[in-house]
Amino acid sequence: MKVIAALFSIVLGVVLLVAANDLPIWGDPESPVSVHLSSYFIEHSVEQTSVPNFVTAVLADYRGYDTMFETAVIFCAGITVMTILRRSHRLRKKNVPPRPVREGQDIIICSAARLIVPMMQLFALYVLAHGHHSPGGGFQGGVIFGASFILLALAYDLKTVLSRLKEKTMMLVSGLGVLVYAGIGVLCLFLGGNFLDYSRLASILQVTEIEARSHGILGVEVGVALTVTCIMLSLYADLASGGEMDEGL
Amino acid sequence: MIQSQLPILIIVMPLLMALVIFLLGHKNEGLCFYLHVLGMAGLFAAALGILDQVVTSGTAIHYYLGGWPAPYGIELVIDHLNSMVIAMVAAVTLLVAFYSRQTVPAEVPMRTEHEKVPLRVRNYYVLYNLLVAGLLGLTATGDAFNLYVLLEIATLSTYGLLALGRGRAYYATFKYLIMGTIGASFYLLGVGYLFIMTGSLNMADLFTLLDTAFMQQSMSITIAFAMILVGVWVKMAFFPFHGWLPNAYTVASTTSSCLIAPLMTKVSVYVMIRLMFSVFSAQYVFEILGWQKIVVPMAAAAILFGSISALGQKNLKRMLTYIVVAEVGYMVGGAWLGNVNGYTGAVYHILADGMMTLCVFMAIGAVSYKTGDASLESMRGIFRKMPVTSVVFLVGAFAMIGIPPTCGFFSKWYLVTGAYEAGQWLFLGALLASSLINAIIFFRIIETGYFPDFNKAHGHGHHTDKTVVAEAPLSMLVPMVITASSLVLIGLFSKDIINNLIRHSVPPGLF
Numbered sequence: 001m002k003v004i005a006a007l008f009s010i011v012l013g014v015v016l017l018v019a020a021n022d023l024p025i026w027g028d029p030e031s032p033v034s035v036h037l038s039s040y041f042i043e044h045s046v047e048q049t050s051v052p053n054f055v056t057a058v059l060a061d062y063r064g065y066d067t068m069f070e071t072a073v074i075f076c077a078g079i080t081v082m083t084i085l086r087r088s089h090r091l092r093k094k095n096v097p098p099r100p101v102r103e104g105q106d107i108i109i110c111s112a113a114r115l116i117v118p119m120m121q122l123f124a125l126y127v128l129a130h131g132h133h134s135p136g137g138g139f140q141g142g143v144i145f146g147a148s149f150i151l152l153a154l155a156y157d158l159k160t161v162l163s164r165l166k167e168k169t170m171m172l173v174s175g176l177g178v179l180v181y182a183g184i185g186v187l188c189l190f191l192g193g194n195f196l197d198y199s200r201l202a203s204i205l206q207v208t209e210i211e212a213r214s215h216g217i218l219g220v221e222v223g224v225a226l227t228v229t230c231i232m233l234s235l236y237a238d239l240a241s242g243g244e245m246d247e248g249l
Numbered sequence: 250m251i252q253s254q255l256p257i258l259i260i261v262m263p264l265l266m267a268l269v270i271f272l273l274g275h276k277n278e279g280l281c282f283y284l285h286v287l288g289m290a291g292l293f294a295a296a297l298g299i300l301d302q303v304v305t306s307g308t309a310i311h312y313y314l315g316g317w318p319a320p321y322g323i324e325l326v327i328d329h330l331n332s333m334v335i336a337m338v339a340a341v342t343l344l345v346a347f348y349s350r351q352t353v354p355a356e357v358p359m360r361t362e363h364e365k366v367p368l369r370v371r372n373y374y375v376l377y378n379l380l381v382a383g384l385l386g387l388t389a390t391g392d393a394f395n396l397y398v399l400l401e402i403a404t405l406s407t408y409g410l411l412a413l414g415r416g417r418a419y420y421a422t423f424k425y426l427i428m429g430t431i432g433a434s435f436y437l438l439g440v441g442y443l444f445i446m447t448g449s450l451n452m453a454d455l456f457t458l459l460d461t462a463f464m465q466q467s468m469s470i471t472i473a474f475a476m477i478l479v480g481v482w483v484k485m486a487f488f489p490f491h492g493w494l495p496n497a498y499t500v501a502s503t504t505s506s507c508l509i510a511p512l513m514t515k516v517s518v519y520v521m522i523r524l525m526f527s528v529f530s531a532q533y534v535f536e537i538l539g540w541q542k543i544v545v546p547m548a549a550a551a552i553l554f555g556s557i558s559a560l561g562q563k564n565l566k567r568m569l570t571y572i573v574v575a576e577v578g579y580m581v582g583g584a585w586l587g588n589v590n591g592y593t594g595a596v597y598h599i600l601a602d603g604m605m606t607l608c609v610f611m612a613i614g615a616v617s618y619k620t621g622d623a624s625l626e627s628m629r630g631i632f633r634k635m636p637v638t639s640v641v642f643l644v645g646a647f648a649m650i651g652i653p654p655t656c657g658f659f660s661k662w663y664l665v666t667g668a669y670e671a672g673q674w675l676f677l678g679a680l681l682a683s684s685l686i687n688a689i690i691f692f693r694i695i696e697t698g699y700f701p702d703f704n705k706a707h708g709h710g711h712h713t714d715k716t717v718v719a720e721a722p723l724s725m726l727v728p729m730v731i732t733a734s735s736l737v738l739i740g741l742f743s744k745d746i747i748n749n750l751i752r753h754s755v756p757p758g759l760f
Contacts, residue, residue: 019472023445032458036448040321065314065323069386069398072264076379076402079271080409083372084419175271182264195257197316 049213051132059137060217064196068181071138071224075178078231082171085243105156113155120148128225132214138224145225146232158237167237170230177227181220188216252302256312256325259295259335260386262288267378274371281374282350288378289339289346292385296339303332304749311391319391320454326391330596330754333746334388334519337603341511342381344732348611349377349504350724352618356502357413373413377508380406384516393440393528394450396520400436400484403516404429407509414501421496428493432483439476442469443528455528465537474538477524485517485577488551495558495570503614506566510573511606515599518580522595525584531758535587545671548582549679551575556686565613566623568690569606572649575683576602582676583664589759591667594660596751601648601656601739608645608732612638615721615729631698635720637730639698644733646691648740651684656739 024031041062045054049061059067121144128141153161185196193200198216199209207215251258266288274281302310309328313319327335357369383403387396408429412422444450446469447458464470479490486494494514498506525534535541555575562568580602583595615638616631617623632639648657661680668677720726739746 015472015475019442019469022467022469023442031445032448033445034448036458037320038448061315062317062322063395066395066398069383069395069402072379072382073398073402073405076376076405076409079372079375080405080412083369083376083409084412086369172272175268179265179268179272182261182268186261186265189254189257194313194316195254195261196314199316 048210049217050210051214051217053131053133053135055135056131056137056217056221060131060220061196061198061213064185064217064220067220067224068178068185068196071178071181071227074231075174075227078174078234079171081235081238082243085238109155113151117148117152120144120151124148124225124229128221129218131221132217138221139228141221142225142228143232145229146236149229149233150236153233153236153240158241161233162237165233167234170234174227174230174234177223177225177230180223180226184216184219184223252298253312255295255299255302256310256327256389257314259292259299259339260325260382260389262292262295263378263382263385267375267382270371270378271375274374275368278354278370281371282353285349285374285377286343286346289343289381292381293339293343296336296385299327300332300336303327303329307753320449320451323395324391324451325389326453327389328754329750330523331388331519333596333600333750334516335385337600338381338384338388338512338516340735341603341607342377342508344607344611344728345504345508346377347728348507348614348725351722352502352504352614352725355618356415356504369413373410373504376406376409380410380508380512384512388516388519391452392450393443393452393455393524397433397437397440400520401433403513404433404484407513410505410509411497411501414505416500417496418500418502421493421500425493425497428483428490432480432490434480435476435483436480439473439478439480442473442476446470446473452523452527456530459529459533465533471538474529474534478521481517481521481524482581485514485521485581486574487577487581488547488554488574491551491555491574491577494574495567498570498573499564499567503610503618507607507610507614510570510610511603514573514577515580515603515606518577518584518595518599521581522584522592526756531587531756535758541585541587541671544585545582545673545676548578548585549673549676551578551581552676552679552683556683559690560686564624565628565694566610566617569609569613572687572690573606576606579660579664579680579683582673582679583667586664586667586671586673586676587759588667588670589755590663590670592755592759593747593751594663594665594667596754597656597663597743597747598660600746601660601736604732604735604739605645605648605655605657608641608729608736609649611725611729611732612642612645615725616642618725619719619721625694625697628694628698630700634718636718637726638721641729641733642698643695644736646687646695648736650687650691654740655736656743657736659740659743 024033028034041054041058045057046052049057051057051061124141124145127136127144128138131137131141149161149165184198184201188197188200189195191200191203198213200212201216202209202212205212205215266284270281270284274284299310309326311319312325312327314323314325316322353373354370357373380403383399383406387399387403390396390399408422408426411425412418440450443455446464446467447455449455449458458464459470483490498510501509552575555571555573555578559568559571559575562571576598580595580598583591583598586592613623616627616635619635620627644655648655651657651661661684665677665680668680
């Protein structure tokens, strides 16, 4: 079996090398990727969306529909893991091997975590809000925010974190995040535009249509960040504790 | 206004319904069910609205998300081909939604013995809605990368729904997860190559960009096409990549298999047809590459393998899963015959096979709901115990064998004609052999179901007459009867379906 797998890998590797034959040269400014659509985004994203970072403009506006479903994918993964790991007590006692029990907490790690966590959370909000101008946005900010809770769980224990952020709240907020994204899209629909056409928000926000696109992007990024934060922590809590939500690692 | 927004509504409605059920449904499982049925009914109405729009206007609907024009933003394109698939998906999900009234609470186990709120039932409906959103989204989209994102959401929720079965469901789903992820990676890799070569992701845009001599000779494009094909073949369980399907679908709960078996494979076949003819072209696929010499025999092998494996199964559900593998061979083979009749047969079979797979899975599901298992023995005397279920099963079986006027006959007719025109004798033989084997399989079941156990009956004749009628609950019977009658209706109106929908979607370059 291993030999067959190795053979398949080698064949696939050769195929990939052959496929690289016709590809444009690395970094070629005349390659189709550089000239076909990218130039349009580079030239027009600021005047059409008033977002200086055109990666954000493409991600959350031109291709915002993809991003909405990527958020939904994260949400879906979170509830799938949660649903699968919750088995009946009887089944679980039989199947799950005993996990190591953690003894005590380290004062150095706890103190460091207490210093780091507020900084991380502040930085996460900065990354989220600054996605318009620099690398960042909802996914990145959400991951950092979620990681701050995981750090707390590692330094103290899962119970401490879950007493601050209840599992129920966590799941509620993760659903709300997707709802914020899809809700903004539907709002645009009710205001007479197409789905996710943020320029329609201008009448509510009292700004120009182009600025409304920028604000719409911020709104959906907040939704993404909410979902990513909560699903990060929920995945950690479920996987680390085997679905018991008591203690793990 | 609502008319022009229908294309996005069919995708956003189930997504929003998933969230609404998620946020409100933790108190009450009845509420989950009613919200779910309400959402699916609205969805079906919207799907019919779209079908009507496409048929009356005769042109494709283009919907630009975010108001951005086509190659820059993402567009939804609904034409004669996918409006039919959308209607099929919406019909199947609505029927299964009714059917799930009794089966989901019975089959989805509680988190703990003392749990008051059935979280898993709520999560089941959430995943169900996400699956529907994903399937409809990937059917409606006109963007190659967006298709990947929605394929991911559809398969992720499938993993969740399949894993909520009993016994070995976790292990079978885990194997499916590995296979499905590899398939998705191949698809993504192929789209990546296309993007590097052309700089575009929009299907219509890709079609024009790939229509040059340089692109048609390019090795990278050829390999990209091969990778995309392997990716969708894994997702649809085409013969050498079918390994995950029988295990995963057999151990899944009744509702999950009723929902996923008719939809996942059929929608993947649609995706293959869409990519073959709307991103690449009939000329590229059949004349420049000429791979039909390999793929059609592969399809014949899939049909023979699926049918012969089905013949040897004791468990009826497992037997049906092998028939699903064979049916995938029908559609792939038909699409690759490279002529109008083959194409018509393949596309018509997406609709017909979706409904008939649903029909037989529902009937077997009802039997196993009442008797507790799905072996051949559980069918003993079923015509007396569950008369309605048996008739439904009979209609489904006739469609699978291909007896007129059920829809199965017409798709086979077109496929056989197409195979004859293309001179693909192996495929033609496989089609006929498979019909014969299906007839043997189903008549064996019908015989078992119709006659009481002679060994037991011998000497106790008067006891067998007192068999109590123990029919499945009404929530299961009604959708089953509707599905069975739809098989006959689709067959009777096959001419209208083909003339009004499928003939309009025939890609240029097919004869």
